[in-house]
Structures are given as structure tokens and as C-alpha cells.
Amino acid sequence: MMAIKVIRVQEDILRANDEIARQNAALLKKKGITMINIMSSPGAGKTTTLMRTIEDIGKKTRIGVIEGDVASSVDADKIATRSVPVIQINTAGDVIWMLTCLNMH
């Protein structure tokens, strides 16, 4: 029987990701920021939930939004109408994600 050689291609990629995640977590903790990552299938209601959250607590809580989408800035433009800081990231790939930063006071 032939010996099987296992090549762990993903190991270094995940290690680099873990390190960046650790740095992000430390930075957020230092600045007292709570970050909520909202992920779902397309059309599940992420933007609606965000708009409603801004409407409900946006005056007593500082909210910033990082919008992720494969292309366009339609959702970011919508969020911007609520006068909260918003950054659009276009991934140009298959990943769709959205992050919300809530700085609770």
C-alpha cells in the first residue's frame, strides 16, 4: 500500500486569519467597541434589521456600519441616508457579509 502524504494547504491561511482576528478583537476591546457580524442568505432582512436598529437606538448609541457585498453600494447608500458612518467593501467574489459596530454608552 502506498503511503499517503497529507499537505495541509489551509493551515497557514487560517493561522493568518486568526492573527488578524486577534488584532481586531484587541483594537475593538481597547476602544470599547462592540462589533456585531450580521450574515445571512441574500434577501433575509439584514439591511431592514440595520435600518430599524438605527431608527430605534441610533440616537443614544453611536453606530457605524461596514457593508460587504460582491458589487455595488446600494445598501451602504441606504444606510447613509440615516446619517451614520458607513463604509462599503466590495469583495468581488462569493462572500457577502455585513458588520455593524455598536459603541454602547
Ligand SMILES: Nc1nc2c(ncn2[C@@H]2O[C@H](COP(=O)(O)OP(=O)(O)OP(=O)(O)O)[C@@H](O)[C@H]2O)c(=O)[nH]1
Ligand atoms: N415580511 C417581511 N419582509 C421583510 C422582513 N424583513 C425584511 N423584509 C423584506 O425582505 C426584502 C429583503 O430585505 P433586505 O433587508 O433588503 O434583505 P438583505 O438581507 O439586506 O438583502 P441582501 O443585502 O440583498 O442580502 C425587502 O423587501 C424587505 O422589505 C420581515 O421581517 N418580514
Ligand SMILES: [Mg+2]
Ligand atoms: Mg442588504
